[in-house]
Amino acid sequence: MGIANSTDFLEGGKIMFEKTHFMKTQDLLERGMNNSVFKRKIISDNIANADVPHFKRSEVIFESMIKRAIESEKIEALKEVPTQISDERHISFFKPLDYREVQPKANIDYLTTMRADGNNVDVEKEVVEASNSQMQYMMMTERLNQNYRDLKQVMRMA
Structure with missing residues (x-):
């Protein structure tokens, strides 16, 4: 995991730090942490x-959307000939998704019913989801902190 590569420099040797893999990782971790907080609120x-009779549970959609966005960036990077649209009336063959535009969304589950009164909340399942979300948050926090400790160490060595 390099902090900078040859394409990350501006004129005068100034590093465009925000375009490094390090910063993308940090950004993804922060977005993941924000998603965990949002998920806990929904849970x-x-x-x-x-x-509550007829209440329908909600679930958060985020991880699959982030994964799709990152995979679309990889597909675009692997293309030998980039596709460009010369006229806005043309139909795009492929447009990569920007992971920075992905936001967590709450979807209401109208399809399932757990009880005769129409409610579909399974409290045990929700508690497990909350626990998993909390563990993910703690792991992302630790990784984020470790990355900053690593950066601090590298800066001391420079």
Whole structure:
């Protein structure tokens, strides 16, 4: 994991630090942490409404969208000939998704029902999801902190 490569320099040797893999990793970790906080709010709402008739649980969609965006960037990078549209009326063959535009979204699950009153909240499942979300948050926090410690160490050596 290099901090900078030859394409990351501006004139005068100034590093465009925000375009490095390090900063992309940090940004993805921060987005993941924000998603975990959002997910915990949605799960809390689901649990709080577990006894409300006809309440439909929500779930957060984020990880799959981020994965799709990153994979689309890889596909674009592997292309030998980049596709460009010369006229806005042309149909694009492939447009890579920018991971920075991906935001967590809450989707309401209208398709399942857990009880006769129409409620579909399974409290045990929600508690497990909350626990998993908390563990993910803690792991991302630790990784983010370790990355900053590594950067601090590199800067001391320079």
